[in-house]
Amino acid sequence: xSSLSEKIFAGDKxxxxxxxxxxxxARAGATELLRQIFPHTGKALVIGITGAPGxxxxxxxxxxxxxxxxxxxxxxxxxxxxxxxxxxGALLGDRIRMQGMATDPGIFIRSMASxxxxxxxxxxxxxxxxxxxxxxxxxxxxxxxxVGQDEVDIVKTADVTVVVLVPGMGDxxxxxxxxxxxxxxxxxxxxxxxxxxxxTERELEMLLSISDRPDGxxxxxxxxxxxxDSGTEALAGAIADYEGFIASHHQESDGRRAKVxxxxxxxxxxxxxxxxxxxxxxxxxxxxxxxxxxxDHRRDPYSVVxxxxxxxxxxxx
Amino acid sequence: xSSLSEKIFAGDKxxxxxxxxxxxxARAGATELLRQIFPHTGKALVIGITGAPGxxxxxxxxxxxxxxxxxxxxxxxxxxxxxxxxxxGALLGDRIRMQGMATDPGIFIRSMASxxxxxxxxxxxxxxxxxxxxxxxxxxxxxxxxVGQDEVDIVKTADVTVVVLVPGMGDxxxxxxxxxxxxxxxxxxxxxxxxxxxxTERELEMLLSISDRPDGxxxxxxxxxxxxDSGTEALAGAIADYEGFIASHHQESDGRRAKVxxxxxxxxxxxxxxxxxxxxxxxxxxxxxxxxxxxDHRRDPYSVVxxxxxxxxxxxx
Numbered sequence: 273x274s275s276l277s278e279k280i281f282a283g284d285k286x287x288x289x290x291x292x293x294x295x296x297x298a299r300a301g302a303t304e305l306l307r308q309i310f311p312h313t314g315k316a317l318v319i320g321i322t323g324a325p326g327x328x329x330x331x332x333x334x335x336x337x338x339x340x341x342x343x344x345x346x347x348x349x350x351x352x353x354x355x356x357x358x359x360x361g362a363l364l365g366d367r368i369r370m371q372g373m374a375t376d377p378g379i380f381i382r383s384m385a386s387x388x389x390x391x392x393x394x395x396x397x398x399x400x401x402x403x404x405x406x407x408x409x410x411x412x413x414x415x416x417x418x419v420g421q422d423e424v425d426i427v428k429t430a431d432v433t434v435v436v437l438v439p440g441m442g443d444x445x446x447x448x449x450x451x452x453x454x455x456x457x458x459x460x461x462x463x464x465x466x467x468x469x470x471x472t473e474r475e476l477e478m479l480l481s482i483s484d485r486p487d488g489x490x491x492x493x494x495x496x497x498x499x500x501d502s503g504t505e506a507l508a509g510a511i512a513d514y515e516g517f518i519a520s521h522h523q524e525s526d527g528r529r530a531k532v533x534x535x536x537x538x539x540x541x542x543x544x545x546x547x548x549x550x551x552x553x554x555x556x557x558x559x560x561x562x563x564x565x566x567x568d569h570r571r572d573p574y575s576v577v578x579x580x581x582x583x584x585x586x587x588x589x
Numbered sequence: 590x591s592s593l594s595e596k597i598f599a600g601d602k603x604x605x606x607x608x609x610x611x612x613x614x615a616r617a618g619a620t621e622l623l624r625q626i627f628p629h630t631g632k633a634l635v636i637g638i639t640g641a642p643g644x645x646x647x648x649x650x651x652x653x654x655x656x657x658x659x660x661x662x663x664x665x666x667x668x669x670x671x672x673x674x675x676x677x678g679a680l681l682g683d684r685i686r687m688q689g690m691a692t693d694p695g696i697f698i699r700s701m702a703s704x705x706x707x708x709x710x711x712x713x714x715x716x717x718x719x720x721x722x723x724x725x726x727x728x729x730x731x732x733x734x735x736v737g738q739d740e741v742d743i744v745k746t747a748d749v750t751v752v753v754l755v756p757g758m759g760d761x762x763x764x765x766x767x768x769x770x771x772x773x774x775x776x777x778x779x780x781x782x783x784x785x786x787x788x789t790e791r792e793l794e795m796l797l798s799i800s801d802r803p804d805g806x807x808x809x810x811x812x813x814x815x816x817x818d819s820g821t822e823a824l825a826g827a828i829a830d831y832e833g834f835i836a837s838h839h840q841e842s843d844g845r846r847a848k849v850x851x852x853x854x855x856x857x858x859x860x861x862x863x864x865x866x867x868x869x870x871x872x873x874x875x876x877x878x879x880x881x882x883x884x885d886h887r888r889d890p891y892s893v894v895x896x897x898x899x900x901x902x903x904x905x906x
Contacts, residue, residue, distance in 0.1 A: 530881045534876060537879060545863060
């Protein structure tokens with residue numbers, strides 16, 4: 273794997289793609305690779321962009337990436353595809369990205385499905401970000417559809433989070449205030465040429481005015497029309513402002529990074545513990561027998577779990 | 590807790606509510622309670638109802654519950670509230686349920702938020718279903734908005750799953766075919782008085798015709814207009830048909846229940862393993878220090894996890 277990590281440091285796109293596939297599938301060797309690249313990470317600014325389906329996030333992300341590219345900044349994009357039976361419309365992986373991007377060596381785009389990952393999509397996304405970071409991408413954008421806990425977990429690992437709204441969500445803004453206040457460092461009202469933009473802006477301002485962030489940052493509201501490339505520069509400016517803010521507020525930003533790191537340790541630990549339990553505590557056949565006994569109500573699942581935990585020497589009572 | 594379990598068996602609503610809160614919060618004593626009630630479960634038919642936001646699921650669930658109540662069947666309803674920042678519209682907990690339901694002793698309605706549960710909402714939902722089952726509710730309906738992996742995991746624990754669609758989803762049906770084929774035992778096209786119902790039905794029929802369920806069941810398509818109570822009886826009939834089918838196909842249905850039980854054991858095991866690791870393998874202060882070291886890139890998270898796993902005696906290499 274060492275030659276793979278060297279190729280990643282050199283920015284070889286095929287190797288980067290292979291490495292991301294390896295962490296997605298939690299393949300043997302992926303952990304060792306991540307261990308090797310870890311010291312080379314922490315340089316990229318990780319930008320999380322989230323919002324309701326249809327808010328125009330992908331177009332906005334593409335515009336932002338083009339803006340950065342004009343300044344010779346290298347951009348990695350990870351689009352987390354909800355892959356749900358009910359999202360409707362085109363899947364992210366299928367959509368048409370801006371022309372020219374795929375052939376630009378300074379840009380890397382990858383779709384990741386949000387299910388089927390051992391240890392969760394949040395774990396796989398964080399690992400993919402680490403790979404792009406180690407490969408020298410200066411900005412790594414994570415784009416998610418913020419409908420589930422998974423997506424919220426993902427954007428929480430970003431350095432800066434942009435929440436994308438559209439005009440006319442009306443009372444919806446009220447309903448979502450609890451979740452939004454937590455995660456948005458910057459708010460973009462996209463499709464800002466539509467009716468209702470002023471109302472959405474006013475409602476959002478009101479909500480922001482009563483929020484009380486512990487770090488003292490006031491999230492700016494940026495109006496964009498991504499399809500016309502309007503507001504892109506203002507959005508990039510707001511991101512740079514927030515980057516400056518966290519740089520000058522070491523304590524808070526260290527706290528945030530430590531919290532992300534703790535979350536990550538816990539998630540990795542979960543996966544490893546279950547692997548160890550299934551390797552050392554119970555065989556596959558035995559687990560099948562136990563499950564059949566629970567299904568028949570001959571045993572209860574709690575005592576089954578007690579037994580496995582005791583076998584591992586982890587029982588406390 | 591033994592008096593609480595006795596009150597649950599007696600169908601005392603306040604005790605049922607308290608017990609569900611206890612499992613939601615994973616409170617001390619909740620596991621012991623579940624252990625006590627487990628032998629009294631397995632009698633209820635668990636009906637999962639899922640579909641896109643706005644498909645009219647809650648009205649359909651209310652109609653179905655009223656239909657069952659007319660036959661003196663006791664009905665428990667667990668409405669899993671997505672509690673996402675981006676769902677828009679009214680939260681399930683806030684909506685107006687059919688009048689008279691709240692005072693009917695043969696019905697129990699509970700909203701559960703889909704985040705903030707130790708061990709996940711799927712675990713908490715399964716436990717809540719067990720409580721309603723032990724309390725003598727004959728039908729337990731789980732209503733979810735099927736947007737994330739959590740929701741899909743929940744409906745997979747049901748005995749029968751109804752997927753609710755609406756006309757005019759058009760190409761969306763194509764996009765979602767992969768997920769839908771897996772989980773729907775019955776399809777309801779709600780708002781069937783709307784334009785496009787025939788097209789949606791034809792598309793769905795086509796998809797079902799090419800699907801190949803291992804149990805040989807062909808999912809029926811039921812047209813409903815929940816707001817007018819139209820199609821409710823046909824839906825209840827289809828549910829009864831499927832109940833009869835699984836009763837006469839012991840092998841497949843045992844296999845399904847065993848799979849659900851195995852999933853449940855694994856989920857309980859995950860929670861218990863992490864609890865044990867945080868109790869025996871690493872102190873809160875130490876974990877904080879480790880996280881700070883990872884955040885500063887002084888250590889990598891993989892070696893931190895290796896260390897904790899080794900301390901627990903679970904390292905394999």
